[in-house]
Amino acid sequence: MNSPDPAPPLPDRRDSVGYLTNWAARLLAKAMDDRLGPLGLASGYLPVFFALAGGAEMTQRDLAKLAAIEQPTMAATLARMERDGLVTRRPSPHDGRSALVALSAQAMQRVPDVVAAVADINGRALAGLSANEAAALRNALRTVIGNLEPGADTDPA
Template sequence: MNIDSKPYKWQPREQSLGYMINWAARLFAREMDDALRPFGLMSGQLPVFFALADGKPLAQRDLVQLAAVEQSTMAKTLARMERDGLIQRTPDPKDRRSAFISLSPLAEERLPDIAAAVAAINARSHAALAGEDSAHLLELLRRVINGLTDAA
């Protein structure tokens, strides 16, 4: 037994999954923000672009699902994107609570550059990994995510 000076030994932070994942996420977000700033958008808006890039309008509720964020988070993200002229809302005639959301012409114009910037960062991060490790990392993350979402 060790009853001396250090009462609680935490794992060193490099061995804490939570710490490392948080760190990686912040680095990613920062890279994305840097790369996307010239085009007037930020990392939190990417899932919306992902979802609307094919031209099919979606309701806010669908975007919530796809981005896996809370409804209120998406509401604010969309408000900012609308403020910045990146999306448009057209009322749903069948349900007056809801609206169809689509990319604005401005946003569509910028899509190629945005896609290129995102691809570049993904490439950079994959470069740090050996080829098949990329797939492995994704698989491990998927398992962690499942573990954390299932057991509510």
């Protein structure tokens, strides 16, 4: 009886783009959460926070699309943000079935601190890279995103 062919050797995870980007994303999210926690935010709030930081109002549906997440996930995020006093909702004057979401006055006051915190964490993440290397990394990540999600916005919030 023939024995099955041996399985091919496993790739070294340190050479796997998937492993490395996942690991980096988890570390970035943890660092962001640690830094944003004292400001009353979590990293998962950032797509909504920055989409609304300029004073815009958006529907839950539009926010979900912008953040590239499902509507139920966005609904839960907005519920937590509303509970935490970060967003307000008002009925849409154009569609009685939807609400417009905006940052609360309390959240708007935190915008400069949140921008500074995010810049600090991004700076830590890119420490040791030249400006050209950092730009090349951002461009490479945009390409990876474009390769995996055709038609998606390659500059996520």
